[in-house]
Amino acid sequence: MSSHVAPGDQVTSGLDRRTELKEFLRSRRARLRPEDVGLPSYGRRRVPGLRREELAQLAGVSYAYYARLEQGYGDTMSVEVLDAVARALRLTEEERDHLLRLAQPERQSTTHAPPPPQRLRPTVQHLLDALGVPAYAVGRRLDILGWNQLATAVFGDWAQLPPEERNVARLIFLSPEARARFADPHATALRTAGVLRMNAGKSPGDSCLSSLIEELSQKSEEFRQLWAHHEVSCGTVGETVRIRHPLVGEFDLVHEAMALPGGAPMRLNTYHAEPGSRSEEALRMLASWEMEPRR
Structure with missing residues (x-):
């Protein structure tokens, strides 16, 4: 990939x-x-x-x-x-x-220059492809910089989206299809706004991040309300996220995230199922379907 x-x-x-x-x-x-x-x-x-x-x-x-x-x-x-x-x-x-x-x-920070655009190192994409769980990498603006096939099976085919729409916050607040993949979309939206607020505090001079926040404020009443609360968050690290999938129904995945060193801040997000659970079986089914040849 x-x-x-x-x-x-x-x-x-x-x-x-x-x-x-x-x-x-x-x-x-x-x-x-x-x-x-x-x-x-x-x-x-x-x-x-x-x-x-x-x-x-x-x-x-x-x-x-x-x-x-x-x-x-x-x-x-x-x-x-x-x-x-x-x-x-x-x-x-x-x-x-x-x-x-x-x-x-x-x-x-030792510099006041606007942060540059973020790009994913090829080695990180190789790592994503090698992982046996759904995984993707995001930048400071929550742009989805890279992902693997299992992430596509669980969250949707981001490759079909224009590059500017491959953004976690934009999908959660502006895409009904993306929101429908979560059993509790409001909780997901609350955490997403909190992560965006925290990242905005880290990069107050990022004009693209400001533009994203302005766009979400104009297009989403839910975002405007959540943004006014000034909550900050690191996301659902170590917590269980319930997925609502159109093919296999509801199942639970545990979210873990880690910083990717080497330049501008990026995070690797992974989701795994508890061993021996029905969720693991659902994930296995999705993986097998994803590997089938496309006709």
């Missing part, structure tokens, strides 16, 4: 890092109640969640200092202060890393 070319670049402006930081902090503060963090609650609140002064108290910083951070000015603050805010907001490790990237991008 030959390697697959990633979509070409389009020219748009990058994400507004300062706006992203403000909205992320406000969304995390809004999900906490005073009683959640041991603070008394006085009277009715106009908006949900902790007030700025309450969050500043929990973090051990002045109100003015925290207010400046929530206005998008985090570049002059120490990592220790940002960690204190992360603890006060009860951020997950993924959310904490996302906060640091938004607040102090200059610490995360």
Whole structure:
């Protein structure tokens, strides 16, 4: 199987890092109640969640200092202060890393140049072809850079799509056929938006990523709602994903992912069935059908 070319670049402006930081902090503060963090609650609140002064108290910083951070000015603050805010907001490790990237991008990267298009190394495609489980590789924009025949059998024939449509987020939010392969498409959409948000924080100057987010926001009401939640995620690593297949019905696959070293960030996604399970039998049937000669 030959390697697959990633979509070409389009020219748009990058994400507004300062706006992203403000909205992320406000969304995390809004999900906490005073009683959640041991603070008394006085009277009715106009908006949900902790007030700025309450969050500043929990973090051990002045109100003015925290207010400046929530206005998008985090570049002059120490990592220790940002960690204190992360603890006060009860951020997950993924959310904490996302906060640091938004607040102090200059610490995360030594270059401000837009990231180049991603291409899959031929050796990675050879690896995909050699694996005995469904597998595919994605780039930072969730472009599907390469896959094997078993992935085609499970998720659909991506080779039939134009290169610009071979993108996980675009398929999940804009393709009813792709969504139908998942028994819980909303959960899949939620995780996909979270991964896209995390990747956007890592590459705020990526104009193609910004263009993708803008397109999804215009075409998908579900994406607009999920994007407004500012969730970040690494995906379903180690979790079970239920597939709804038109030929073999529903079966479960365990998703594992690993980073591919060597240049721009890429991830190898694999899906395997529990040994001896009905899901393994379903996967075996799909593999045998995929290997049959085409007429």
